[in-house]
Amino acid sequence: MSELARRKLKKNARPYLYSGLSLLLIFLIVVFPIIYTLYISFTNMNLYHWYDFTFIGFQNYLTALFSFDSGFLTSLGITILWTLVNMVIQLVIAYCIALLLNSKFLKFGKFYKTLLMIPWAIPGYVSILLWKTGMFNYQFGLITKWFNDLGIVIDDLLSNSVSAFICCTVVNLWLALPYMIMIIDGALQAIDRSFYESAEIEGCGRLRKNISITIPLIKPIIGPAVLITTFTTFKQFDIIYLLTKQPVNTGANISTIITYAYENAFITSNYGYSSAVSIIIFILLVIFSALTNQNVKRKNSYGEE
Amino acid sequence: MKNSIKVISLVGACLVSLLGTSCGNRKKDGPLVIWHDKEEGVIDVLSDAISSKLPDVEFEFIRKENLTETLKLVGNDPSSAPDMYIFAHDKIGLFDTIGILEPMENIIDLSLLDNYNDLTISSLSYNDRLLGVPLYYETLLFMYNKEKMKEDEVPETTEELYTYMQENYSGRRYGFVEQHSTAYYSAGWINGFGGVILHDNGTPGLNDPKTIEALKYHKKFIEYMPKGTQDYATVNTLFTEKSADSIFAGPWLVTSAKENNIDLGFAEMPLIPETNKRVSPFCGVQGIQVLKVAVEDPSRKELISDFLEALIDPQVGADLALLSGCAPANNESYELDEIKNNELVNAIKMSAESATVMPSMPEMDVMWTVLGNLLTEINMNDADVESACNEAQKEAETLIANMR
Numbered sequence: 001m002s003e004l005a006r007r008k009l010k011k012n013a014r015p016y017l018y019s020g021l022s023l024l025l026i027f028l029i030v031v032f033p034i035i036y037t038l039y040i041s042f043t044n045m046n047l048y049h050w051y052d053f054t055f056i057g058f059q060n061y062l063t064a065l066f067s068f069d070s071g072f073l074t075s076l077g078i079t080i081l082w083t084l085v086n087m088v089i090q091l092v093i094a095y096c097i098a099l100l101l102n103s104k105f106l107k108f109g110k111f112y113k114t115l116l117m118i119p120w121a122i123p124g125y126v127s128i129l130l131w132k133t134g135m136f137n138y139q140f141g142l143i144t145k146w147f148n149d150l151g152i153v154i155d156d157l158l159s160n161s162v163s164a165f166i167c168c169t170v171v172n173l174w175l176a177l178p179y180m181i182m183i184i185d186g187a188l189q190a191i192d193r194s195f196y197e198s199a200e201i202e203g204c205g206r207l208r209k210n211i212s213i214t215i216p217l218i219k220p221i222i223g224p225a226v227l228i229t230t231f232t233t234f235k236q237f238d239i240i241y242l243l244t245k246q247p248v249n250t251g252a253n254i255s256t257i258i259t260y261a262y263e264n265a266f267i268t269s270n271y272g273y274s275s276a277v278s279i280i281i282f283i284l285l286v287i288f289s290a291l292t293n294q295n296v297k298r299k300n301s302y303g304e305e
Numbered sequence: 306m307k308n309s310i311k312v313i314s315l316v317g318a319c320l321v322s323l324l325g326t327s328c329g330n331r332k333k334d335g336p337l338v339i340w341h342d343k344e345e346g347v348i349d350v351l352s353d354a355i356s357s358k359l360p361d362v363e364f365e366f367i368r369k370e371n372l373t374e375t376l377k378l379v380g381n382d383p384s385s386a387p388d389m390y391i392f393a394h395d396k397i398g399l400f401d402t403i404g405i406l407e408p409m410e411n412i413i414d415l416s417l418l419d420n421y422n423d424l425t426i427s428s429l430s431y432n433d434r435l436l437g438v439p440l441y442y443e444t445l446l447f448m449y450n451k452e453k454m455k456e457d458e459v460p461e462t463t464e465e466l467y468t469y470m471q472e473n474y475s476g477r478r479y480g481f482v483e484q485h486s487t488a489y490y491s492a493g494w495i496n497g498f499g500g501v502i503l504h505d506n507g508t509p510g511l512n513d514p515k516t517i518e519a520l521k522y523h524k525k526f527i528e529y530m531p532k533g534t535q536d537y538a539t540v541n542t543l544f545t546e547k548s549a550d551s552i553f554a555g556p557w558l559v560t561s562a563k564e565n566n567i568d569l570g571f572a573e574m575p576l577i578p579e580t581n582k583r584v585s586p587f588c589g590v591q592g593i594q595v596l597k598v599a600v601e602d603p604s605r606k607e608l609i610s611d612f613l614e615a616l617i618d619p620q621v622g623a624d625l626a627l628l629s630g631c632a633p634a635n636n637e638s639y640e641l642d643e644i645k646n647n648e649l650v651n652a653i654k655m656s657a658e659s660a661t662v663m664p665s666m667p668e669m670d671v672m673w674t675v676l677g678n679l680l681t682e683i684n685m686n687d688a689d690v691e692s693a694c695n696e697a698q699k700e701a702e703t704l705i706a707n708m709r
Binding site: 050158263268 | 403
């Protein structure tokens, strides 16, 4: 090998060498479980073949696809609705709050920002249970108490599918808004004030400034955050499961694909079958991700296609 | 370049150490290791008993939060698995199915357990083999607030209970509460009616005529219970806040009831007139089980045998039961004064006389979810009992088929 080639190799290899340990960790934590799940999905690993499982081809996938009855399609529909509703409300509220936080007339802005971050600091599990027992509980919850004080009799909010969906959305917003507010707030601060000054000279109103300056300029900055949050919302499990399924099924039927898969695959302790279900969901998410990514790329750089 | 070599060496060392741990010594050695999920007091009793009887034996109790899942993963690995574990009996079917448990007949003389409560022995048996030494057990109790429900009002039958509920229902006060849509709490009604949740052959019994009859009968009681989801916290709070006069609850409610100054009374489970049997809740037994990998070495097996025999002691059973608010599995413990005079222990024993062995088959994991959903459909969504049972039966059959 010539001296030049050796130098080039050394130069090219160095970044990989430096990031080697991190790459190894990422492989062990992220890639390896996916590969192992894929491997298990082609085996008959279940309670009856726990240590002596064998390769069975696509049998688990066939079982999973045939077991997924109309319930799965309903869950898929609910999941899409859940993601859409949550993302739209989340973005609108977060944008409005972030705008207010950046208002030049606002006093104690930092204090409000700290207050708004509190839901983020509380572990999600605790927040969900606090909402469930403190707010939505039919016997002792604050919401029933408020309605009772107003002389209005309401049903158990978590026992009806529509009201339970709204309750879950409220809790999801409570948990997710701080992150989105923080990102939009950061993006707003990054906008050059001279754009607004020029717009004011041109006689633009507040709405026009928002539509033509603020939104296009923050779009590329908040894009990745929106993408991440969309995925988190799409595969949300804790909120729906803890509010409506555990420890007692409340009677609401708002299964998303993750809760549906849990109740139809994971409780069977059939790891081969459950892995096949996980891989199917993983593929759905990859397709969803590819489509969204394409869209984000196309509309990147200041909203230009 | 020096730094690069260091990084490579570090990664290499990590990999070697990882491989080293996974391919290490395959034979168990060192102190006996016992996994558990119990409170410190219970473990202190066990430790003291072993230390005093077997001073030369080294042992270590390790608390595991997610014991079942961890044991499923490492149960056959001598380097990671414990020698024994203490847990509720309902998972022995699962562990026996994956083949990690050693039957007791290979470790101890079974006649040592002749004085044990039959229900506890049946609970810890699977496929006709005893798979653990029972320590203590619990079941649901009929508890009432003596201030609200007078002695002569305590219902002897479920019909009397129903009448009491009707007479004492006001929307803010309830004659009786229970977690009516939770499988564990409602199983007593199904068992009392002669219905079946899971047959001995692992097939579901949700559409059995007696199960359907039980759920139809049970539904009429819901009308006089509080509206909304009846979860653990809600139901227990209603009782401890004196909004409910009586309850089906486990012994774990006793402490908080006493803290809330409830004058607590215990009664037998009410009799169901249709079947002339009492409401028959499941009984949960805590026991100590031994892993196969632990007894491969004969000398270690002998140590484990001594360890278990040291725990077959009426005093140990009594201390454990009193600390955990349960009843001892060893009948000889009931001769001791502290047990003889303990109202709670005797109430559990009395209730256990009409209790049913909780199935430990792995299929039960599926049944808890399916039955819970079925109860919700019937009790909260007012579904037709018969068609809901038929649908749940089909769902359970599919899920059980998917287990294999």
